[in-house]
Amino acid sequence: MITRLSSLFLRTLREDPADAEVPSHKLLVRAGYIRRAAPGVYSWLPLGLRTLRKIEDVVREEMNAIGGQELLFPALLPREPYERTNRWTEYGDHLFRLKDRKDNDMLLGPTHEEMFTQTVKDLYSSYKDFPVTLYQIQTKYRDEERPRAGILRGREFVMKDSYSFDMSDAGLDESYAAHRRAYQAIFDRLGVSYAICQATSGAMGGSASEEFLAVSENGEDTFVRATDGSYAANVEAVVTQPGVEKPIEGQPEAxxxxxxxxxxxxxxxxxxxxxxxxxxxxxxxxxxxxxxxxxxxxxxxxxxxxxxxxxxxxxxxxxxxxxxxxxxxxxxxxxxxxxxxxxxxxxxxxxxxxxxxxxxxxxxxxxxxxxxxxxxxxxxxxxxxxxxxxxxxxIEAAKIREGDPAPEGQGTLTLERGIEIGHIFQLGRKYTEAFDVQILDESGKRSVPTMGSYGIGVSRLMAVLAEQRHDDKGLNWPVEVAPYQVHVVVANKDAAAMEAGERLAGELDDAGIEVLFDDRPKVSPGVKFKDAELLGMPFAVVLGRSFADGIVELRVRGGETLEIPADEAVAKVQELVRG
Amino acid sequence: MITRLSSLFLRTLREDPADAEVPSHKLLVRAGYIRRAAPGVYSWLPLGLRTLRKIEDVVREEMNAIGGQELLFPALLPREPYERTNRWTEYGDHLFRLKDRKDNDMLLGPTHEEMFTQTVKDLYSSYKDFPVTLYQIQTKYRDEERPRAGILRGREFVMKDSYSFDMSDAGLDESYAAHRRAYQAIFDRLGVSYAICQATSGAMGGSASEEFLAVSENGEDTFVRATDGSYAANVEAVVTQPGVEKPIEGQPEAxxxxxxxxxxxxxxxxxxxxxxxxxxxxxxxxxxxxxxxxxxxxxxxxxxxxxxxxxxxxxxxxxxxxxxxxxxxxxxxxxxxxxxxxxxxxxxxxxxxxxxxxxxxxxxxxxxxxxxxxxxxxxxxxxxxxxxxxxxxxIEAAKIREGDPAPEGQGTLTLERGIEIGHIFQLGRKYTEAFDVQILDESGKRSVPTMGSYGIGVSRLMAVLAEQRHDDKGLNWPVEVAPYQVHVVVANKDAAAMEAGERLAGELDDAGIEVLFDDRPKVSPGVKFKDAELLGMPFAVVLGRSFADGIVELRVRGGETLEIPADEAVAKVQELVRG
Structure with missing residues (x-):
C-alpha cells in the first residue's frame, strides 16, 4: 500500500521545539515522528511508530535466532514480588506506585526480574527444562528525576529485556556469549556505531557485565577506549595501572x-x-x-x-x-x-x-x-x-584522564561520550534464591539455577539512530528501519509528471518496496525537497525538471544524486534497497 | 522456524485454576496461553502472545484497508486533558490515578478521546486535511470492580480504538459505515459468531450507535434478536411497542x-x-x-x-x-x-x-x-x-421478555447473552468542542469537526474465540490466529518415526507452514494427544502405529481424522491451511 503525503497524518515543523536540546529530539519532533504528551512521555505518530516497530522486529529476529522465547508481562504489577526482593523500597522515587480501588499497592514495572523468576519457578521443575531464555519487548515505566532529550530518556519507554536460566555457571557463560553475539548482530544490522564496554556489575551482583554504548557526544555516559582498540570500559569499570613499588631503604625521613x-x-x-x-x-x-x-x-x-x-x-x-x-x-x-x-x-x-x-x-x-x-x-x-x-x-576512585595508560598495556586511554543502548550481565542467583527456585538436577538433588540479565533500550535506539545519522537538513534512516524505503517526489507541475509519479509509486509498491509518495498538488518543489530531507527516507526518486526528457533523479539521503532514465528507476531502487 | 515442545516455555495443567468459572478462562490457563499476575492482570505466555499478535494483525489490516492510520499514545497520561472533559472525575473508581515524583496527577488511560482530539487540533487546521481516521492498538487500564473471567474482563487489556474526524455529518455517516464494514470483515475473518445490536449512545452523546456482541452464554450483556433475524439490539436499546389507545368514554368509574x-x-x-x-x-x-x-x-x-x-x-x-x-x-x-x-x-x-x-x-x-x-x-x-x-x-424501563413483539413488526424477540467485542458510534462534537478544535472550511469559516468513535476489545477477542470454539478436550483456534497452523505429533517410539517427524516438520516449515512439533522423547502418545487437543491447533499430523506402513493421521481439531500416505502430508496440510 502506498502512503501519500496528501493524506498522511503529519505536520512537519520548521522550528525546533522549545524544550529540545539534542538533535534527535529536535528532529524527531520536527519531522512528526513523536509528540510530547507529558514530561518524558511521548506519543508515536504514524512515521515514528513504523520505525519503532521495525526496530522491535530486528531485535525480535535476533533474539529468536539464539533460541529466545517471547512472552509479555503486564506493566501494572502487584507489590508483593517486589517487596520480596526489597525493590519496592530500593527503587525509591524512580518507581511509579499506585493503589487500586481496593487499596492494594501496585506499581508500573520498571524491570521484570521478579516476574520472570516467579514464572520459571511456577512452570519448571527439572534440569531437563533448562537452559531457557525468555524475553519480552515491553513498555516500561521509570519516574526519572530529569526526563530529557525526548525519547532518549523517557519515563514511559519500550525495552527488550531477557533472562537466561541455567543449571550451571558454564551454561550461564554460554547464554551470556549468545546474547553478546545477538546484541552485536542487532546493533550491526541497525548500523549503530557502538563500543562494548566492560562495566561494573553494581548492586545487581554477579560477575561478567558489559554495556553497549552508542558513541555520541550527547551521551550521558563517559567511557574509555584504548588507543589500540582492544579495550573499552565505562569509567566506573576502568582498572588503574598500579604504581611501581620502590625500595623504602635509603629514602630520607619525613x-x-x-x-x-x-x-x-x-x-x-x-x-x-x-x-x-x-x-x-x-x-x-x-x-x-x-x-x-x-x-x-x-x-x-x-x-x-x-x-x-x-x-x-x-x-x-x-x-x-x-x-x-x-x-x-x-x-x-x-x-x-x-x-x-x-x-x-x-x-x-x-x-x-x-x-x-x-x-x-x-x-x-x-x-x-x-x-x-x-x-x-x-x-x-x-x-x-x-x-x-x-x-x-x-580503591578505584580517581578520575580517569585522556592519555592514562590502558590497564593491560593496550596503549593509552581516550575518553568518549556514549548512550547506553544495551547491557548484558551475569546476574547469578540473587533472584532465584529470593524466590526459592529449586530445580531437580541430574542426580536428583535440588539446585538453584543461575541467571543472566540482558536489556536493550528499544525506543531509545530510535533516538540514537537519529542522533548518529542526521545532518543539518534532517534525519537519515538506515534502510532496515526507515518508515519507508523510498520517497517519491513529484516536483514538476505537469499533469504528466503527477501521472508518472503515480505509476512509478505503483510499480515500486508492486515490487515490494515501501513507498512514501509526495503527491501534494499545491506544494512547491522546494518545500517537498525540504520535507524529504527532514523525514529522512534513505532514497528519494524525484520527478523534476528533466522529467520531460525521461530522466528522474535518484537521491541517496546524505549521499549522491544520480540522474537515470525513468524506466530504470524501479530496478535501481530495488538494487539500492537490497544493499 | 519450528517450535519444539521439548523446549517451548509451556506447562499444561490437568486441573482447572481455582478462580476460573468460564471455559475460556479455564482453558487458556490450563493450555499455558495466559497466567494471572494480579486480579484482572495477566501475563501472555509464548502461545498466547502469538495468538494475540495475530488477532492484532487482522484488526490492523482491516483498519488500514479503510484508510485508518495507526499511531500509538502513551498509557501514562497527564491529568489536564481529562480534567478539561471532566472525565478525571466522571470515571470515578474505574480510573487508575497516580502521582509522579513532582506530585503531578497522572492516570493510566482507560480510553483516549482527549489525546486523539488534542493531537488532531495541533496538527490540522484546514478542511483539506479531512476526513481523517486514526487508530491505535494499545494497552488500556480500567480498575474494574469485579475483574472476572480471565482476559474477558481485565484491568489491563489490549484495545483497538479509532476515531474519525469529518467536516460534515454526511462525512461522519460514511466513516461510520466504513468502520461497520471493517468490523464485519474482522469478525468474519476471525470466525466469531456475533450480532450487530442497536445500542443506546449513552453518556457519550451522539446518534448512531451499534454494538458487536459475540454470542455466548457466559456473556455479561443481554441482547434481543427478532425471530425474523432483521433486528438485534441490546436490551437498553430495545424500543417497546406502544399499547393501543382506547376510548375513555363509556368506561366505568374508578x-x-x-x-x-x-x-x-x-x-x-x-x-x-x-x-x-x-x-x-x-x-x-x-x-x-x-x-x-x-x-x-x-x-x-x-x-x-x-x-x-x-x-x-x-x-x-x-x-x-x-x-x-x-x-x-x-x-x-x-x-x-x-x-x-x-x-x-x-x-x-x-x-x-x-x-x-x-x-x-x-x-x-x-x-x-x-x-x-x-x-x-x-x-x-x-x-x-x-x-x-x-x-x-x-420511558423505556420495563424488563424485556422472550416473546415480546419486535419493535417494527419483525416477529417476536428472543433473548440471548453476548460479550461486547466492538462498539461503533457517532460521537459528534462533544470532544472537538471541549478542545475548541476550529477548522477552516471551504468558505474560509471556522467549523468544528464531528467525530466517530470505534473500539474493539482485542485481548478479549482471544477469550471470545476460546469461549465459542472449545470442546471438553480443549481449545480449537481458527487457522488465521492459531499460534501454529499444524501440530506434528510423533506417537511412535521407533527412532525412524522421530526422524520422519523431524523431516516432516522441516518440510512443512519450508512450505511456509507454522509448525509446532511434539518431539518429546519420553512422553506417552496419550499425553501428547491430550496436549494437542488442549492446545488446539487447527490441524495435527500424527506419526503413530500405522507409520510403519507409510501412513500418517491428519486430524482436524474438532473434526474428522484422515489416514493419508506420509508423503502426501505436506500437500494436504497446505491445502487445509489455505482453506
Missing amino acids: VEYDTPDAETIATLVEWARGEGLDVTAADTLKCVVVKVTAPGEEPELLGVLVPGDREVDMKRLAASLEPSEVAMAEDADFRKNPFLVRGYVGPRGLAANGVRVLADPRVVPGTAWITGADAPNRHVVGLVAGRDFEVDGY | VEYDTPDAETIATLVEWARGEGLDVTAADTLKCVVVKVTAPGEEPELLGVLVPGDREVDMKRLAASLEPSEVAMAEDADFRKNPFLVRGYVGPRGLAANGVRVLADPRVVPGTAWITGADAPNRHVVGLVAGRDFEVDGY
Whole structure:
C-alpha cells in the first residue's frame, strides 16, 4: 500500500521545539515522528511508530535466532514480588506506585526480574527444562528525576529485556556469549556505531557485565577506549595501572613544615617549589574524607587517598563501594571529629583515629608524598607509603584522564561520550534464591539455577539512530528501519509528471518496496525537497525538471544524486534497497 | 522456524485454576496461553502472545484497508486533558490515578478521546486535511470492580480504538459505515459468531450507535434478536411497542377498595380474582419510586409506571435517564415523604405531590389499571390513563421478555447473552468542542469537526474465540490466529518415526507452514494427544502405529481424522491451511 503525503497524518515543523536540546529530539519532533504528551512521555505518530516497530522486529529476529522465547508481562504489577526482593523500597522515587480501588499497592514495572523468576519457578521443575531464555519487548515505566532529550530518556519507554536460566555457571557463560553475539548482530544490522564496554556489575551482583554504548557526544555516559582498540570500559569499570613499588631503604625521613595558606593542592605545590623541591601536583597526596553507609548500618568515615593531580570521581567511588552509599563528609562531621583538620588531613591522623583508609592503586609501598600533617598550617614532605603510613586497601576512585595508560598495556586511554543502548550481565542467583527456585538436577538433588540479565533500550535506539545519522537538513534512516524505503517526489507541475509519479509509486509498491509518495498538488518543489530531507527516507526518486526528457533523479539521503532514465528507476531502487 | 515442545516455555495443567468459572478462562490457563499476575492482570505466555499478535494483525489490516492510520499514545497520561472533559472525575473508581515524583496527577488511560482530539487540533487546521481516521492498538487500564473471567474482563487489556474526524455529518455517516464494514470483515475473518445490536449512545452523546456482541452464554450483556433475524439490539436499546389507545368514554368509574394484605402484585391479583374480576398481573400498574440525580443537581424523586407483570430493569432505566444517575428510593425517602405509602403508591398521589411520573409505553390513554390508592390497605380499580391520571412522559424501563413483539413488526424477540467485542458510534462534537478544535472550511469559516468513535476489545477477542470454539478436550483456534497452523505429533517410539517427524516438520516449515512439533522423547502418545487437543491447533499430523506402513493421521481439531500416505502430508496440510 502506498502512503501519500496528501493524506498522511503529519505536520512537519520548521522550528525546533522549545524544550529540545539534542538533535534527535529536535528532529524527531520536527519531522512528526513523536509528540510530547507529558514530561518524558511521548506519543508515536504514524512515521515514528513504523520505525519503532521495525526496530522491535530486528531485535525480535535476533533474539529468536539464539533460541529466545517471547512472552509479555503486564506493566501494572502487584507489590508483593517486589517487596520480596526489597525493590519496592530500593527503587525509591524512580518507581511509579499506585493503589487500586481496593487499596492494594501496585506499581508500573520498571524491570521484570521478579516476574520472570516467579514464572520459571511456577512452570519448571527439572534440569531437563533448562537452559531457557525468555524475553519480552515491553513498555516500561521509570519516574526519572530529569526526563530529557525526548525519547532518549523517557519515563514511559519500550525495552527488550531477557533472562537466561541455567543449571550451571558454564551454561550461564554460554547464554551470556549468545546474547553478546545477538546484541552485536542487532546493533550491526541497525548500523549503530557502538563500543562494548566492560562495566561494573553494581548492586545487581554477579560477575561478567558489559554495556553497549552508542558513541555520541550527547551521551550521558563517559567511557574509555584504548588507543589500540582492544579495550573499552565505562569509567566506573576502568582498572588503574598500579604504581611501581620502590625500595623504602635509603629514602630520607619525613619532615614536617609550617605551610601557611597552603590549603589547596595548587598552593601546596607553590609552597614546595618555593622550598626548592622539584615537584608537581602528582607528588602530593590528597586525603578525601567521605561517609559510607552500608545497607542497614550507620554511616562510617572513610579516607580516600589519591594523587594530588587527580580529583575523586564520585561515580567511580560510588561504583567501587556499592551496595553501600557514599557522600562527602560535611562540616558537621569535621566538627564532630576534631582530628580532621580541613585542608591538612593526612593518612597518619586518619589511621591513628581508627578511620579506614583506602588508596588509589598508584599509592604503592615506597612511594613518597607531600601531604597533610593533621594540624593547622602543617604539611609533611617525604611521607613514604609502607613506612610512615599503611592503607587498609586500594580503591578505584580517581578520575580517569585522556592519555592514562590502558590497564593491560593496550596503549593509552581516550575518553568518549556514549548512550547506553544495551547491557548484558551475569546476574547469578540473587533472584532465584529470593524466590526459592529449586530445580531437580541430574542426580536428583535440588539446585538453584543461575541467571543472566540482558536489556536493550528499544525506543531509545530510535533516538540514537537519529542522533548518529542526521545532518543539518534532517534525519537519515538506515534502510532496515526507515518508515519507508523510498520517497517519491513529484516536483514538476505537469499533469504528466503527477501521472508518472503515480505509476512509478505503483510499480515500486508492486515490487515490494515501501513507498512514501509526495503527491501534494499545491506544494512547491522546494518545500517537498525540504520535507524529504527532514523525514529522512534513505532514497528519494524525484520527478523534476528533466522529467520531460525521461530522466528522474535518484537521491541517496546524505549521499549522491544520480540522474537515470525513468524506466530504470524501479530496478535501481530495488538494487539500492537490497544493499 | 519450528517450535519444539521439548523446549517451548509451556506447562499444561490437568486441573482447572481455582478462580476460573468460564471455559475460556479455564482453558487458556490450563493450555499455558495466559497466567494471572494480579486480579484482572495477566501475563501472555509464548502461545498466547502469538495468538494475540495475530488477532492484532487482522484488526490492523482491516483498519488500514479503510484508510485508518495507526499511531500509538502513551498509557501514562497527564491529568489536564481529562480534567478539561471532566472525565478525571466522571470515571470515578474505574480510573487508575497516580502521582509522579513532582506530585503531578497522572492516570493510566482507560480510553483516549482527549489525546486523539488534542493531537488532531495541533496538527490540522484546514478542511483539506479531512476526513481523517486514526487508530491505535494499545494497552488500556480500567480498575474494574469485579475483574472476572480471565482476559474477558481485565484491568489491563489490549484495545483497538479509532476515531474519525469529518467536516460534515454526511462525512461522519460514511466513516461510520466504513468502520461497520471493517468490523464485519474482522469478525468474519476471525470466525466469531456475533450480532450487530442497536445500542443506546449513552453518556457519550451522539446518534448512531451499534454494538458487536459475540454470542455466548457466559456473556455479561443481554441482547434481543427478532425471530425474523432483521433486528438485534441490546436490551437498553430495545424500543417497546406502544399499547393501543382506547376510548375513555363509556368506561366505568374508578372505585377504591379496602385490600388488606395485598401489598404485592401477586396478592393484589388474588384479591381482585376473589372479587370476581377477570384480571392478571398485566392489568395492574406498578408504581416504582426512584431517585434521579442529574449532573451537579440534587436528587429528585421520580415515579416509574410499568404493567404489574413486568419488573423495572434498572439497566434499561439507567440507560434511559443518562447522564443522570438513578437509584431506588430508600426507607428514608419514604419517611421524608409521608404521601408515599409503601405497597399502595399510585399515580394520583405522585402527581398530587409534584413528583414527576414517567410511564411504560403500554400505559397509553384509555387503558384501565388496578393500582395503589395512596393510603394503607387501599387500592383502586378501573383507574384510566388520560382520565384519572396523567403522565409526564414515557420511558423505556420495563424488563424485556422472550416473546415480546419486535419493535417494527419483525416477529417476536428472543433473548440471548453476548460479550461486547466492538462498539461503533457517532460521537459528534462533544470532544472537538471541549478542545475548541476550529477548522477552516471551504468558505474560509471556522467549523468544528464531528467525530466517530470505534473500539474493539482485542485481548478479549482471544477469550471470545476460546469461549465459542472449545470442546471438553480443549481449545480449537481458527487457522488465521492459531499460534501454529499444524501440530506434528510423533506417537511412535521407533527412532525412524522421530526422524520422519523431524523431516516432516522441516518440510512443512519450508512450505511456509507454522509448525509446532511434539518431539518429546519420553512422553506417552496419550499425553501428547491430550496436549494437542488442549492446545488446539487447527490441524495435527500424527506419526503413530500405522507409520510403519507409510501412513500418517491428519486430524482436524474438532473434526474428522484422515489416514493419508506420509508423503502426501505436506500437500494436504497446505491445502487445509489455505482453506
